[in-house]
Amino acid sequence: MNNSHSFDGQFEFKGKAKTWSLIMIAIGVIGLLFGFLTGAGERTFANLLLNGYYISCVCICGIFFCAVQYVAQAGWSASVLRVPQAFAKTLPYAGIILLVIICAGLFITHTGPNEEGTSTTLPYLYKLWALKGVTTPGNENYDAVITAKSGYLNVPFFLIRLVIYLGCYSLLGRLLVKYSNNEDELGGMLNYNKSFKVSVIFLVIFGFTVPLFAFDTIMSLEAHWFSTMFGWYNFAALWVGGLSVITLTLIFLRKNGYMQWVTEDHLHNLGQLIFGFSVFWTYLWFAQFLLTWYANIPEEAAYFYRRWEPQFKPWFWLNIIINFLTPLLVLMARDSKRKVSVLQVACIILICGHWLDYWQMIMPGTVGPQSSWATEIGPIEISIFVGFAGLFIFMMLTALSKFKSLVPKKHPLLEESLHHHI
Amino acid sequence: MSSTKYILGLFADPDEMMHGIDTLQKNSVPIYDVYTPMPIHGIERKLGLKDSRLGYAAFMFGCLGGTTIFSMAYYMLVHDWPMNIGGKPAFAIPDFIPITFEWTVLFTAFGMTLTFFYATHLFPGRTPRVMDFRATDDRFVIAIDAKGNIPHDEITNLLKEAGAVEVKHNDRKYVSYE
Numbered sequence: 001m002n003n004s005h006s007f008d009g010q011f012e013f014k015g016k017a018k019t020w021s022l023i024m025i026a027i028g029v030i031g032l033l034f035g036f037l038t039g040a041g042e043r044t045f046a047n048l049l050l051n052g053y054y055i056s057c058v059c060i061c062g063i064f065f066c067a068v069q070y071v072a073q074a075g076w077s078a079s080v081l082r083v084p085q086a087f088a089k090t091l092p093y094a095g096i097i098l099l100v101i102i103c104a105g106l107f108i109t110h111t112g113p114n115e116e117g118t119s120t121t122l123p124y125l126y127k128l129w130a131l132k133g134v135t136t137p138g139n140e141n142y143d144a145v146i147t148a149k150s151g152y153l154n155v156p157f158f159l160i161r162l163v164i165y166l167g168c169y170s171l172l173g174r175l176l177v178k179y180s181n182n183e184d185e186l187g188g189m190l191n192y193n194k195s196f197k198v199s200v201i202f203l204v205i206f207g208f209t210v211p212l213f214a215f216d217t218i219m220s221l222e223a224h225w226f227s228t229m230f231g232w233y234n235f236a237a238l239w240v241g242g243l244s245v246i247t248l249t250l251i252f253l254r255k256n257g258y259m260q261w262v263t264e265d266h267l268h269n270l271g272q273l274i275f276g277f278s279v280f281w282t283y284l285w286f287a288q289f290l291l292t293w294y295a296n297i298p299e300e301a302a303y304f305y306r307r308w309e310p311q312f313k314p315w316f317w318l319n320i321i322i323n324f325l326t327p328l329l330v331l332m333a334r335d336s337k338r339k340v341s342v343l344q345v346a347c348i349i350l351i352c353g354h355w356l357d358y359w360q361m362i363m364p365g366t367v368g369p370q371s372s373w374a375t376e377i378g379p380i381e382i383s384i385f386v387g388f389a390g391l392f393i394f395m396m397l398t399a400l401s402k403f404k405s406l407v408p409k410k411h412p413l414l415e416e417s418l419h420h421h422i
Numbered sequence: 423m424s425s426t427k428y429i430l431g432l433f434a435d436p437d438e439m440m441h442g443i444d445t446l447q448k449n450s451v452p453i454y455d456v457y458t459p460m461p462i463h464g465i466e467r468k469l470g471l472k473d474s475r476l477g478y479a480a481f482m483f484g485c486l487g488g489t490t491i492f493s494m495a496y497y498m499l500v501h502d503w504p505m506n507i508g509g510k511p512a513f514a515i516p517d518f519i520p521i522t523f524e525w526t527v528l529f530t531a532f533g534m535t536l537t538f539f540y541a542t543h544l545f546p547g548r549t550p551r552v553m554d555f556r557a558t559d560d561r562f563v564i565a566i567d568a569k570g571n572i573p574h575d576e577i578t579n580l581l582k583e584a585g586a587v588e589v590k591h592n593d594r595k596y597v598s599y600e
Contacts, residue, residue, distance in 0.1 A: 290516050294508060334473070421463050 005261045005418070007409050011253070013401040021394040028387010035380040042112070045105045045124040046366040047381055050358050051388035052098035053217055054241070056166065057234075058392065059094045061242020062087020063173040064206060067199035070176075070192075075416030076269055079261050082406050083249050085180060087242070088173030089399035090392070095166035097391075102162065102217075106130050106155060114141050125366070129153050129223045145224050153220060165213045172202040180408050187410040210235050218358070222365035225303045229288040234361075236281035240323075241354035243274050244347040249396070251344050259406055264338040265420045271337030274350065278327035285320060307360060311369035311376055319360050322353040355385055426574060426591040428454065430554055431564040431581035436462050438585035439562035443468055445584045446564070451577055454567040457557035479537040480530050487529025492522050551596035561587075 035044030062084035069077045105125025112122045114131065118140055123130045128146065133139030135147040135154075146153070175198045183191035211231020219230050227233075247270045253259045292300045307316045326349045336342040363376070370376050400406075408414065433439035436458065443465075446453055456469065495518050499505070504512035539545050557563040566577060568591070578589045 286516075286519065290519070293516055294510070296508065334477075419463075 007405050007407050011401045013397045021390045024386050024390020027383050031383025043367045047384040048101045050362050052101045055392045056094045056098045057238040058242045058245050059087045059091035066176050067202045070195050070199035075413035076420045078411040078413045078417035079407050085177045086396050086400035090395045092170040093395050165209050184409050192412050218361050233284040236284050237354050237357050240277045244350040248347040265422050268337045275327045275331040282324040306364040309369045311373045312364050314373050319356050425593045426568040428592045429566040429568050430590040431586040432588040433562040434587045442584035445580050454565040457563040480534045483533025484526045484530040488522050488526040491525035
């Protein structure tokens, strides 16, 4: 080995990182209680769904990142793989949290107006299609559009699908982590080849199911509306959001004296991916917007009409501005991708930006407009986001600290990664 | 006064050539340029080359393309011959974005290619000029401007010691494929 790095150091999860993540979780719990106790139950549930979906997506992105690297037989990333692997290890927990939120939202009910405005018993989440009697002709909640979709969009099949998606991703992610750990012990090409195969299988399953995952979890909140672009649009958000979290994690680990073999060249590559896929995200956002705007068919335009309400419009535009202009203006230059402080700020902006992206996908169709645009994002939104960020940091760093080494020591392409120059 | 214009050190191995660059730099011999059949990692940094300015050219061409088509579309669809398309306003910015994007990309791509050809004298139909034929095949060539770099024999010895398989003293800067 032609390098001076010691690979035996394990990550220790303690001190400031642990304290702060626990404080953040506490803030989230306070926000949660505040939401329920002040009678904003539906809003709190919408926020829980938002953040549960966000951290699941970030974890899925970790597996997707590993799988892409293995399938492309990429060498540059070998030395950073432990971070996305820690994300992969976190997915089962994040997935269970998401499922618990969705089950609670489906089965806990409250009284509120249905689509026609009559007062009825509604579930907290997916009230449009999961309320009682929605498919029974003559019932006050009967909805012909939902009835036509109910062969696919019904509660048992919905939950089965979610379990299958999250279960498949978690399982394949676990396998990738397991092979990588075995590789550390045994060396050789056997585990690399196995990882390659699992990655191929994952990418095929992921490619077909990730749009459905977005359709089910988010698009069905406004079940009268549909867009075939929505799945890929969500995939782009998942990929950019996840890459930003991976990059930010690497930057923080480096600052705390870990992973010193990660150079500005690796960060440059990650910055390029973030930049490129932010443009891809904008492309999909615009493709969805332009066609809807041009055709102006009422059932399609309903989605944007809701986001055109004065309470949502500023956020709607802010979303495209920060998620497109930040990477375009900040990350286009080579030097800014290689400068840790700039990249760090860009990542933080993009992480918040994609939170806002998910926020404006979810809120207009669930909670609806509040009194003014400024109160749309209030203490509940912020504290629950902070809480889930803390939860993710806690779970992910715990998973990371379980690895015996912070680098796949016997990865066949490790040398290439350690001498990566661009 | 010798008629030598350029001294070329031909190496058979990239590592030996890198060693040759080190030796020359240690002896304060300025290097004119290095020609290799394949890209070599870290050579830009070693030679202290400045970053390429092609990116700036690309950016300018992109701006030019975007502006050109946006103005054209504006003139045609808003000013000269406004049409009612699906009841949309004549100046419908979302409609203009795809074509603006496409022209930006088109101008960037062609502009970059032409700038590159211009900067490297590589226009199609023009016979390329090289300092040594084998630099595109199996030799790694360090070129030294002979003017002012004397004594030439010492440079020759330095290159030989560093592992050059051949040292040429050329009276002309370029050989041509003609």
